[in-house]
Amino acid sequence: MKWEVRCRETWLHETNPSLKLIVLVVLFFAVLFIHNPNVLINVSLALFVLFCFGTGYPANVLFWLFLPFFLVFVSTASSMMMFGEGTTTWVRWGLIHITAESFWRGVHIGFRALALGLLGLIFSLTTRPVPLFYSLMQQLKLKPKYAYSFLAAVRLLPIMLEEFQTIRYALTVRGVPNKGGLSKVKRYAIPLLSQSIRRAQRIAVAMEAKQFSGSGGRTFYYEIGFGKYDIWLVALFAALMFAAYYVGVHYPYISISDVR
Amino acid sequence: MKQAIAIDRLRLKFPGSDGLLFRDLSLSIAEGEKVLLLGPSGCGKSTLLQVMAGIIPHSIDVPMKAERLERPKRWGYVFQDPDAQFCMPYADEEIAFALENRSVPRHEMPVRIRALLDQVGLEIAPHTDIHTLSGGMKQRLALASVLALEPDILFLDEPTALLDEEGTKAVWQTVKQVGRGKTVVIVEHKIDHVLDFVDRIVLFGRDGRIVADGEAKAVFSDYKDVIAAEGIWYPGVWDDYDRTARRRKHHKGEKLLRLARFRGFRGREAKIYVPEATVHAGEWIAVTGKNGAGKSTLLHALMQLIRTDGEYMLLGADIKRQHPLYRHIAFVFQNPEWQFVTHSVREELAYSLRLEGRPEAEIEETITRLLREFDLVEQQDQHPYQLSVGQKRRLSVAASIVAGQRLFLLDEPTFGQDAKNTFALLEMLEAHREQGAAIMMVTHDEQIVRRFATRRWVIEDGALVRDEQLDIREPVLAEGGAGR
Secondary structure, three states: OOOOOOOOOOHHHHOOHHHHHHHHHHHHHHHHOOOOHHHHHHHHHHHHHHHHHHOOOOHHHHHHHHHHHHHHHHHHHHHHHHHOOOOOEEEEEOOEEEEHHHHHHHHHHHHHHHHHHHHHHHHHHOOOHHHHHHHHHHHOOOOHHHHHHHHHHHHHHHHHHHHHHHHHHHHHHHOOOOOOHHHHHHHHHHHHHHHHHHHHHHHHHHHHHOOOOOOOOOOOOOOOOOOHHHHHHHHHHHHHHHHHHHHHHHOOOOOOOOOO | OOEEEEEEEEEEOOOOOOOOOEEEEEEEEEOOOEEEEEOOOOOOHHHHHHHHHOHHHHOOOOOEEOOEEEOOOOEEEEOOOHHHOOOOOEHHHHHHHHHHHOOOOHHHHHHHHHHHHHHOOOOOOOOOEHHHOOHHHHHHHHHHHHHOOOOOEEEEEOOOOOOOHHHHHHHHHHHHHHOOOOEEEEEOOEOOOOOOOOOEEEEEOOOOOEEEEEEHHHHHHHOHHHHHHOOOEOOOHHHHHHHHOOOOOOOOOOEEEEEEEEEEEEOOEEEEEEEEEEEEOOOEEEEEOOOOOOHHHHHHHHOOOOEEEEEEEEOOEEHHHOOOHHHOEEEEOOOHHHHOOOOOHHHHHHHHHHHOOOOHHHHHHHHHHHHHHOOOOOOOOOOHHHOOHHHHHHHHHHHHHOOOOOEEEEEOOOOOOOHHHHHHHHHHHHHHHHOOOEEEEEOOOHHHHHHHOOEEEEEEOOEEEEEEEOOOOOOOOHHHOOOO
16 A cells, blocks of 8 residues: 655755754753744745745645644634633624634734644655654664664554555455444444464564664664754754744734743 | 584474473584485474584573584585575675675775685675675575685575475575585475585484484485475475376356556556456466566556556446445455454454454354364464464465455465475465355466466566466376376
8 A cells, every 4th residue: 555655855854853842842942932923934835835845745635744734723813712711702602703813812822833834744755753762762872672663663654554455445345334433433443452472472572582682782774963954953953943033023914022 | 524514413392392302312414514404394304504603592591401512614505585684784794794704805806706706606896785786696695605604514594485386496506616615404395406516314203203314315305205295395296296186177257357448556656557357257377487577566467465557347337436446355465464453263263254343243153163273273363463374374364265256366375385384375365266256376487376266367578478277287186197
């Protein structure tokens, strides 16, 4: 089954995965502490541009990946707008009560959710599991035991996906009605899990049979170091945050500078 | 001669089982020896192999003790399941994993990886996705990554049990080359390709005791009856089968299925094309072709699991009007476990009948008949997952055909089965064919095609390219001296 989407490798793929992880985690917390909606809108826009042009995926793939995050944006923003508290009433209709404060707070929270989602997307779209775990072992001293276990699990996913498809066929063939919440979950989960657990156990034994000890010295097939793109990465995100802040404060779209 | 492995008075017991698996078992293997461990399934051959390697108790904790246990320091172990021995996504990374474990310097790795791939005859780019390899190639990759450990001794635990004929041949050819000068201990059920390679056979009985131990050819000829009774695939097994097989009846019945310009789609792409074909009752069609040619896709298309277009008539009516299809067509998948939907063998057989709302008395009667026909009477209250490999397969076929369908679609049903189970299954299918069912079966096994099929469809690059009637080969009687 085709499940992997081919993409063009961009400079973001070339950066050190551990560094990228740290930078994006720092940004993650930074976004949580931005209270000026103007700044946050700028950050989100900048991340969106990076998501569109920096990840190397075709537009249709990006669209489908972005869609759920956009829905999260709409739902968080709208619920905050309609049910939040505030004093300057714009609309009141039954339970729905939109005020100026709740409106802007809703916009703000929506953009925050969007920015966090985009950070996650940018990271996962430009990081392959193998370099990530090699880098985590080399730069952040993650124990090989955990790194290789994760990699083995990643390998199981496409196999599980294929099995899921086959089980669906098999149940159709037996005439199993395609309904019934819990029993349906059980029908899929039991064969899938029983296969996966057995396979995971066998892989673990096979790994130990190849003299994998989980600790102690080892060499690495991939040496993950740092390069010029890592400087770009740090510089770009620093510039991006600064620009977003500067533009947001000096050329605001709206007159509110703190939604709290 | 120096000993590679020495075991003295080994006792071992699996938690939860009643008796000891091994009671005072002693066995030693000399350096450079090629040994085959044979015996019925469940006799503990694989367990013994794991004890010899130290996987038990190092990785799998099983209570055991032995008076003396000498094990090799450098060993390699190839397992049965090609999908359950790799932890990395790409071939080069998988071999590198073994090299890393031994702290081989990084700059030496690419050269060694290439050399190891060449050694096992894998002509692939090192950075190839393991998921795209065939079973036989995966097993040779497993061998390559094991050779990266530079072992003195190789343990092979039914490495070809889940492979087709072509893969099996390639794996054994490779083992013969790389095994030169090494000690090799093999557990295997399909011994056609192994027999001329090993110089010693250790034959186990059902109770885990050693029945025979000696020079390969001698053990094989002296204990052939025991070996045959255990369902082991040995050279000439089909000839022996022919001597016992009964004469087959052939008659072509009414038209069951008609296809014209028939296509099956995966996504937007047409993956299988049948220009024109008609299938009659009483036919046994072997669907053959290379891996990935589209054989399974053809069956999926016929079962309407994927989107199709063109003409498809079943029992004289358009396929769209034959809903639900499972009343007319029985489908059997490669892995029986996927098809089980209930918690006992009995329920499993009753499932389709209940779905159709047949009277309880009739259901009871059908189940009792099928339990007997498929030799599952003793297991009727067990959970399907607790059955043996052969029993699972029989149950999945029995449960699929219970509703009296006229057309059977089977995707390599004899895959991974021992000789005894294969013969039993083929004969059950044959009985149904004689009663007027049509069988369409994907298979790689020429022996089956030659003996059972009345017709062969060859699939190439997603199309039916050849449709030939086969001469019906009557079983050769004892004096006939059947050749292979």
